[in-house]
Amino acid sequence: MAALAGVDRSYMGHIERGEKNITLTKIYQISDALEIEVADLFPRSQEKS
Structure with a gap:
């Protein structure tokens, strides 16, 4: 992976x-290596109804 x-x-x-x-550059490098969007590396908040 690295x-x-x-x-x-x-x-x-x-x-x-x-x-x-971690820098934004490294985040983009890792997301590219995983073939995912940068946003997928971060948890999404749960909206309360």
Whole structure:
């Protein structure tokens, strides 16, 4: 995954564990590697009725 996204393997581990802040550039690289939209990486809020 890290190689596909062009991100160092250890840096990716830090991101996954929430130990590092991530830049927008890296977010786009990861979403491209996963072939998903950036918005899909973030949880959507649940609207209360």
